[in-house]
Amino acid sequence: MNRVKRxxxxxxxxxxxxxxxxxxxxxxxxxxxxxxxxxGDVVYGYQQTFHWQNYTxxxxxxxxxxxxxxxxxxxxxxxxxxxxxxxxxxxxxYGGRRKPTYLFLLLLPFFVSFVIRTLxxxxxxxxxxxxxxxxxxxxxxxxxxxxxxxxxxxxxxxAYNYLPFTALPLYVALERMDPRVLEAAGDLYASKxxxxxxxxxxxAIPGIFAAFLLTFVPAVGDxxxxxxxxxxxxxxxxxxxxxxxxxxxxYPTASALSTILLVIMLVGIFLYGKLLGSRTIEEYx
Numbered sequence: 001m002n003r004v005k006r007x008x009x010x011x012x013x014x015x016x017x018x019x020x021x022x023x024x025x026x027x028x029x030x031x032x033x034x035x036x037x038x039x040g041d042v043v044y045g046y047q048q049t050f051h052w053q054n055y056t057x058x059x060x061x062x063x064x065x066x067x068x069x070x071x072x073x074x075x076x077x078x079x080x081x082x083x084x085x086x087x088x089x090x091x092x093x094y095g096g097r098r099k100p101t102y103l104f105l106l107l108l109p110f111f112v113s114f115v116i117r118t119l120x121x122x123x124x125x126x127x128x129x130x131x132x133x134x135x136x137x138x139x140x141x142x143x144x145x146x147x148x149x150x151x152x153x154x155x156x157x158x159a160y161n162y163l164p165f166t167a168l169p170l171y172v173a174l175e176r177m178d179p180r181v182l183e184a185a186g187d188l189y190a191s192k193x194x195x196x197x198x199x200x201x202x203x204a205i206p207g208i209f210a211a212f213l214l215t216f217v218p219a220v221g222d223x224x225x226x227x228x229x230x231x232x233x234x235x236x237x238x239x240x241x242x243x244x245x246x247x248x249x250x251y252p253t254a255s256a257l258s259t260i261l262l263v264i265m266l267v268g269i270f271l272y273g274k275l276l277g278s279r280t281i282e283e284y285x
Contacts, residue, residue: 029262036255046251058256062240066260069236072151072226073219076158077166077212083159084167084211085204092174103171107164114161118228121157122148125229149231157225162218166211173207174200213272217265237261 036054040046059066091102109117123129125147128136135141147153177200185195223238230236237257244254 032255032258035251036259038252040252042249051252054252054256055260058253058260061253062237062257065235065237065240066257068151068234069220069238070264072154072158072236073216073222076155076162076219077215079155079159080162080166080215081170081208081211084163085170085208088167088170088174089200092171092177099175103168106167110164115224115228117161118157118224121160122228125153125156148229149233151230151234153229154225154234154236157229158219158222161222161225162215165215165218169207169211169214170204173204173210177203209272209275213268216268220265221261 034048035046037048037050037052038046039049039051087106091099091106095102124131126132127146127148132141132145132147136143136145147156181203182195182199185199190198220236221238221241223236223242226234226236226239241254241257241261244250244257
């Protein structure tokens with residue numbers, strides 16, 4: 001009897017998490033995949049017809065928004081890595097005993113609601129806001145210059161709102177480096193620049209890939225930044241999916257777009273696993 005309990009113990013431990021994933025991930029995913037192949041409307045209901053045309057119609061109708069989302073997310077993620085890497089590097093190597101304090105300060109703004117932070121960013125980037133308004137008053141910018149309702153504003157919002165997703169994996173990767181390796185590079189007469197390029201940066205590549213993946217995936221599906229900062233001419237695919245679901249009640253098209261986006265993300269994760277190994281992402285989250 002005790003032997004049976006010992007054998008079943010691991011399964012009982014994984015049961016709560018397994019049920020959670022089943023109820024809130026697996027079942028919704030199956031429902032979304034099923035709905036993406038259905039036909040009908042809200043009045044008469046939807047029926048499963050395995051209508052694959054939904055996918056081609058979704059791509060034909062919204063490929064511009066899909067490509068725009070990938071570009072905005074990629075540019076925002078690369079910009080974030082360039083901004084977050086020096087911060088993570090300084091905290092990891094020069095933070096000393098105050099590393100937890102610096103990390104807390106890095107995360108502190110993100111205790112505020114995502115929407116409120118984006119609205120604050122809209123205020124900062126407004127035509128007569130604290131930044132542009134001051135520069136215009138100093139005659140450093142023309143009066144008709146604006147940032148809102150442009151792709152730059154959307155990318156800036158993404159770079160601001162997803163900073164922790166980038167900084168924390170980079171910090172973990174840098175903090176785990178053995179300082180003796182860097183000391184050995186100095187003992188071999190390597191300059192600080194050479195030591196960084198030949199030692200620090202290669203060892204940080206898994207963390208950079210993890211930061212890119214963890215930032216890029218949610219940024220592609222983001223709709224708050226595009227809706228508040230981008231205007232009607234910079235719509236991203238997340239806004240389209242939200243509109244199709246909640247406004248147009250076109251559930252099959254919205255599900256098809258969600259599935260296409262999911263497949264793109266899975267391809268990226270698969271490539272990540274092939275390049276760096278499936279355990280790497282677990283080590284840097």
